[in-house]
Amino acid sequence: xxxxxxxxxxxxxxxxxxxxxxTALEMGYRHVDTAQAYGNEDAVGDGLAAADVDREDxxxxxxxxxxxxxxxxxxxxxxESLDDxxxxxxxxxxxxxxxxxxxxxxxLGAFDExxxxxxxxxxxxxxxxxxxxxEAMEILDAPLFANQVEIHPFLQQEELRAHAEExxxxxxxxxxLARGDVFESDVLTDIGDSHxxxxxxxxxxxxxxxxxxAIPKATGRDHIADNWRSLDLELSEAEIARIDDxxxxxxxxxxxxxxxxxx
Numbered sequence: 001x002x003x004x005x006x007x008x009x010x011x012x013x014x015x016x017x018x019x020x021x022x023t024a025l026e027m028g029y030r031h032v033d034t035a036q037a038y039g040n041e042d043a044v045g046d047g048l049a050a051a052d053v054d055r056e057d058x059x060x061x062x063x064x065x066x067x068x069x070x071x072x073x074x075x076x077x078x079x080e081s082l083d084d085x086x087x088x089x090x091x092x093x094x095x096x097x098x099x100x101x102x103x104x105x106x107x108l109g110a111f112d113e114x115x116x117x118x119x120x121x122x123x124x125x126x127x128x129x130x131x132x133x134x135e136a137m138e139i140l141d142a143p144l145f146a147n148q149v150e151i152h153p154f155l156q157q158e159e160l161r162a163h164a165e166e167x168x169x170x171x172x173x174x175x176x177l178a179r180g181d182v183f184e185s186d187v188l189t190d191i192g193d194s195h196x197x198x199x200x201x202x203x204x205x206x207x208x209x210x211x212x213x214a215i216p217k218a219t220g221r222d223h224i225a226d227n228w229r230s231l232d233l234e235l236s237e238a239e240i241a242r243i244d245d246x247x248x249x250x251x252x253x254x255x256x257x258x259x260x261x262x263x
Contacts, residue, residue, distance in 0.1 A: 005031030021047025066100025
């Protein structure tokens with residue numbers, strides 16, 4: 001899984017979404033993330049088709065929404081997702097939240113079946129706390145590949161990062177720019193200024209240093225390119241430590257159905 005991907009949450013203008021996916025892939029991105037709940041899988045699929053990049057070179061991920069997590073709905077809606085995306089399989093399918101119709105045994109059993117059928121190449125979960133992850137790992141026959149959660153310098157997720165390292169699964173960061181708040185951080189902008197880089201690049205480089213994959217949403221070419229340049233930014237140990245020391249916990253995504261451990 002490439003360490004930097006294009007996120008598409010709230011990219012709900014079909015043409016803009018298609019263009020952003022095409023632009024990112026032509027620029028060098030090879031990881032695209034979407035979800036049933038985003039309502040843009042067809043537009044993402046159009047972007048995949050428009051880009052002059054072979055399908056096998058793209059890591060494509062989507063998520064099954066909470067209402068669709070009964071076993072029969074997992075199968076039916078995943079087929080719809082594949083049709084909308086214009087692909088035979090996705091590289092990673094996530095359980096979007098441990099909520100709604102989620103039943104660990106039934107839901108993950110359906111994911112195992114899709115994995116065995118070759119319709120998904122990896123099984124993932126999203127917004128899972130460590131105990132949810134451990135339960136999933138016990139139930140699944142397929143390896144648990146990734147957990148996608150909110151991570152950024154203002155929500156550093158030390159416990160989950162340690163858990164992922166201990167149990168050998170990937171962490172994927174959504175909202176890695178704290179929905180734009182990174183641009184208001186004196187620490188991040190100061191570090192960025194010393195590298196002639198943006199605060200966004202600094203946040204993404206910090207995540208990369210932590211071994212966390214980031215999927216920032218971007219629509220315009222300039223923002224897509226700015227995020228891409230983070231791959232060339234190397235932060236010093238002192239700069240990493242400054243970011244580590246940010247004393248703030250600011251969760252940007254906290255729905256009523258989120259895990260109890262967040263309360």
